[in-house]
Amino acid sequence: MPLRIILVDDHEVVRLGLRSLLARQPRFEIIAEAGSAGEAVEKTFQLKPDIVVMDIRLPGKSGIEACREITLKQPATKVIMLTSYAEDDLLFDAIAAGASGYVLKQIGSGELVRALETVGRGESLIDSTLTQKVFARLREATRRAEGDAFADLNEQEMKILAQLAHGKTNREIATHVFLSEKTVRNYVSSILGKLHLSTRAQAAAYAVQHRIQDHLVQD
Secondary structure (H helix, E strand, O other), rough: OOOEEEOOOOOHHHHHHHHHHHHHOOEEEEEEEOHHHHHHHHHHHHHHOOOOEOOOOOOOOOOOHHHHHHHHOOOOEEEEEOOOOOOOOHHHHHHHHHOEEEEEOOOHHHHHHHHHHHHHHOOOEEEEEHHHHHHHHHHHHHEEEEEEEHOOOHHHHHHHHHHOOOOOHHHHHHHHHOOOHHHHHHHHHHHHHHHOOHHHHHHHHHHHHHHHHHHHOOO
16 A cells, blocks of 8 residues: 655645655655645545645644644644754754654655655654754753752752762761751751652762762862
């Protein structure tokens, strides 16, 4: 069975070019075209294609909005977003909207065919020129998450938690930070409360997991 495809682009010339290219492939069947997001959603719900190849920029409602509506209400249909520009925000908006693929219009015909086949198998695909941007954004999100992990702690609590992570006792910590043992004990209780943890061991594991050393203020 060939993959049933709907082509969505507000430029007729682009749709004709895509149709001409894909019509030469017996694995694909172009069952409809659309020039707007609204028309794309309507025809998708009516014809239930395997794949919608969607221009990301459309007049009125965007391709991303149409993608979100399609994947929410008809998850069996996969959407490949097609764009002329490698814009970070649009890429991540498309992923969040449920797109299974995101490719640049500048890709070669063979690459587009492979992209359709990949998505048709139920896999996801991002244009290779954008992959590094995805990983960079994920790394940045991880760094922010690690920073947020200690957002409620003040500088002194961070120092004490770091010592906990090294297995130090309250007495050893008190010596290191020039405080009384009782004061350190109070700080530890405060840290556990702020992190919603029950034991020193949990706090130590939490500190290591979120790389506390990367977030300490250097003296």
